[in-house]
Amino acid sequence: MATALKEADSAIGMTAGFNIPDPATIDRLEGKVSDAEWKLRCELAATYRLCAMHAWTDLVFTHISARLPDEDGEERFLINPYGVMFDEMTASSLVKIDLEGNIKQDTPYFINPAGFTIHSAVHSARHDAGCVIHVHTPYGIAVSVQKEGLRRYTQFSMQVHDDLAYHDYEGIALDLDERDRLIADVGEKSLLILRNHGTLTIGQNCAIAFLRMYLLENACKTQILAQSVGGAEHLHEETEDMSARVYKQGLPAFTPGFGDNLVWPGLMRKLNRTNPGFDY
DSSP: OHHHHHHHHHHHTOOSSOOOOOGGGSOOOTTTSOHHHHHHHHHHHHHHHHHHHTTOOOTTOOEEEEEOOOBTTBOEEEEOOTTOOGGGOOTTTOEEEETTOOBOSOOSOOOOHHHHHHHHHHHHHOTTOSEEEEEOOHHHHHHHTSTTOSOSOSHHHHTTGGGEEEEOOOSSSOOTTHHHHHHHHHTTOSEEEETTTEEEEEESSHHHHHHHHHHHHHHHHHHHHHHTTOSGGGOOOOOHHHHHHHHHHHGGGGSTTTHHHHSHHHHHHHHHHHSOOTTO
8 A cells, every 4th residue: 555655646746844833824816817727627616615515524434526628639627736634625725636636736735645536537438527526425335335335215316326336446546557447437327335445526616416326325324324224135126127217217307408507506696695705
C-alpha cells in the first residue's frame, strides 16, 4: 500500500508539508474563469453542501466531481480540495484537474488520491458523466456488505435497481490499476455499489446525480430498517417484472431538462436559506 500511495501522491502532486486554508479566505474565482466553469463550480459546491445537509458525509473522505467543457482538446474535471468539509465547500475552492491528475489552476489545495482514482476512471470512460457522487454512509455500506446487495423491497430500490452495478473491494482506492476494473464493472449503468465501501452515482449534471443518490441511499436505509425485524422470510420482495416496470416509470426523473427541474430549484432555495455561501 505504501508503494501505491506514493504513486498516487506523485500523480496528483501532493507534498509532505501542507496547509489547508479556510475556503472563505481564498481568492474568489468568479470572472477569472469562464462563465461555464463558474456555473459548474457553483453547482458542484452546492452539491457538496446538499450532501452535508442529508448527512451523507464521512468527514472529508469522500468526493464529488463535475466534468468541465474541454479546453484546447483536454478533458478536465473539478473535485474537492482535501481537508475542506462538505458544508463549507465553495465554488472557488474546488480544484481543477486533468485525467492524469495534474492540477490545472493556481490553488493552495491538493486532492484526495482515492478520489482521483475513482473519479478519473469514470470520467475517462463515460462522457455522459457530467457529475459523479461517491459517499460512505452507514446504510449504504451496510447494504454493500450483503451478498445479495440491494433487494427489490421498496419503491426507492425499484427506481434504481435495474440501473445498478457492483464493484468488488480492492482496498483504499490508491492503486491506479483499479480504474480499468472499476470501468468494466460500472459499464453503462448509472449507479454503483462498491462492495464493503460505499455508493456511487453518475448523472449528466449535478441535479440528476444527486437525485439518483437520494433514491439509492433511501433504498439502502429502508432495506436495513426492514431487515431489522428479522430474516428474509418476514419481508416481501417484489418481482423482477414489477421492478422493471417501476424503473421505466421513474425514468423521466433522470432526463435533463425535466428531472433536473423537479427538485433542484427547491433544493437551491433551501440551501440559500440554511447554508448560503457556496457560490463564493
